[in-house]
Amino acid sequence: MIGVQQWTGREASALRAALRMSMRAFAEHLGVALRTVAKWERLGADTVPRPDTQAILDTALTRADPTAQARFDALRPPNGQRPKGNPADYETWTEDIDRAIVCLSRQNFTFASSLLNRWLGARKPHDLDAKGRYLYGRSLVLLGDLQRDQGAILGPLSARQSYGTAHSLFGDLDIPRRVAQIELSLAVVNEMAGHLDTSARQYEQLATDERLSPRDQARARLWVGTALSKEGNNEYAAQVMLCATHDFEDLGEPDDWSVAHQKLALAHRGAGDITQALHYIGIARTTGTVDSPMQRVRLDTAYGHILLSDPATRNDGLSVLDQATQIAQQYGLSHQLRSIEGIRKGQQG
Template sequence: MISVQQWTGREASALRAALRMSTRTFAEHLGVALRTVAKWEKLGADTVPRPDTQAILDTALAHADMLARGRFEALLSRSMDGRAGRSPVRSADYETWTEDLDRAIVCLSRQNFSFASHLLNRWLGSHNPRALDDKGLYLYGRSLVLLGDLQRDQGATLGPLSAHHSYNTARSLFAELDIPRRVAQIELSLAVVDEMSGKLEMSARQYERLATDERLSGRDRARARLWVGTALSKNGNNGYAVKVMAAANHAFEDLAEPEDWSVAHQKIALAYRGAGDLTRALQYIDIARSTGTVDSPMQHVRLDTAHGHILLSDPATRDDGLSVLDDAAQVARQYGLSHQLRSIEGIRRSCDGPSAVLSR
């Protein structure tokens, strides 16, 4: 059996992974503080447990079953080998990587895609995920999700350099790490990509499944219900869509989520437009425009696109609708919001037809 001459955070983390325990369960198993295990995970080989804790770890390894000891040996050997093509990541690098992800989130909220892409690709391009430990793999997966968000917002939904590809790769990594909440969140994002790609029935089924998925938070389940209605509305089933989205709207109110509540009003307004009830459509879009709390180019474009679409549906306000859509298109071009721009162009083309393209 493999023995450990001196335990460091690296060996302790490998034992936790081999025992397939969470950090909290591992701390309880050893009888140490959770912050101690967190320190091992964070610092790896840069931290050495105290002598009494060394003995505790020796005992835990000795009491592990044969399969767990085999996994421990494989994990430790792989760690010491450095794996093929490994680029070692220091603790300080992990901290910088985490900070860059936080900065990328802010950039994406402002539609600063160029700098967000730079922040993400500096890590994705310099590391092989197969050469990373669990923490590195987690950060790599988060980076892929944010890259998928960026690609989705730019309208790149299909192909090898697309949101679909980035999300699928990230889903595989989080499944390997056994983090079901992250996996479910990515499945929700993949359903959004399917909806954007015109796969309305498929996306509606995915949303319905995720709306009751306990892996997701209450907010994400409410979003899934809202997006069921969005897909139904795009597919022409506006009456039922309003009922579904109204239920989601109540959930956002109960959860005290003002921004989601505002977005729900925007979606309901479009469903009423599709059903031919322009009076209610204008009421709901006015509420959405007056209550939105996120001041971003993307949300401005979405609101103006929805507002312009509704105004364009009434001959009396057609010119106003065209003006609002012109403003939305200008902002979409300025920030590279290709999907939104395509939606605006689709609305213009179909404004005289019996139905029109709705924008997400």
């Protein structure tokens, strides 16, 4: 039976975190004032509850289910050692991660970066317990997503570096699903860097990897087609992408289904079938629920690229690319800007 010789605010905070309760809910659960719980959170080991409250905490721990007791045992420092993580800090850290996810979906890179770096800059993974390393890893993945969207894919301050460190952390924590998700992100980085053969092989392996969810497996299949299309194998790429499109339909994923049609359109453009390309890009532009700056730029870039393929619609294509350029510049989407510039140079050539 797990027991506590003397409760301090530190152990009380760990119990609240183990029970997965808010401070208010924990206060009501124990029958104490909210300000008492807040004091425990604030002072940690520097405050000791009264004897009657010690007994209340003993009872709460005893009555907790075995899973919550196991979480408590993992959260509290052993043998009176100084804790490597504060449950109150972890709750705030988790909230900042959720806020960063929202910021990234809106391409608010500056605020997302500040939310993530306030934790990454102040902590070292080896100084943290398992929960802290998990949050550190999640923060690194989001930082990698941010760097990738900004086009920083190689080098010491890049998506590859952030993903690589997070991959090691989640490997040490033995969380296979997170490890596989990062491997999928690293394959995307390889594709963006122009390593198409490598990325295609990685996608093919991950498309049947049981560590991934069915949705992520379908994404891997779609991205196999993307890499093939960039290599010029557009007809086969379209077949692969069409299979992924059916997967997204079966899974009920409208946004992924829309993205798949966008990529199908580009594959058909590469194969010289402008009619089919316009058909699929039309579907992509009228479906999906996400309306982020990134997705608008991607759709406009693909649409403009297709329009440029026909001399009769060339001016319309240039106008659409101008719109995409303005949005990409506004939100600092460097990789998208390079893609647009490459399309323009290709037309000039």
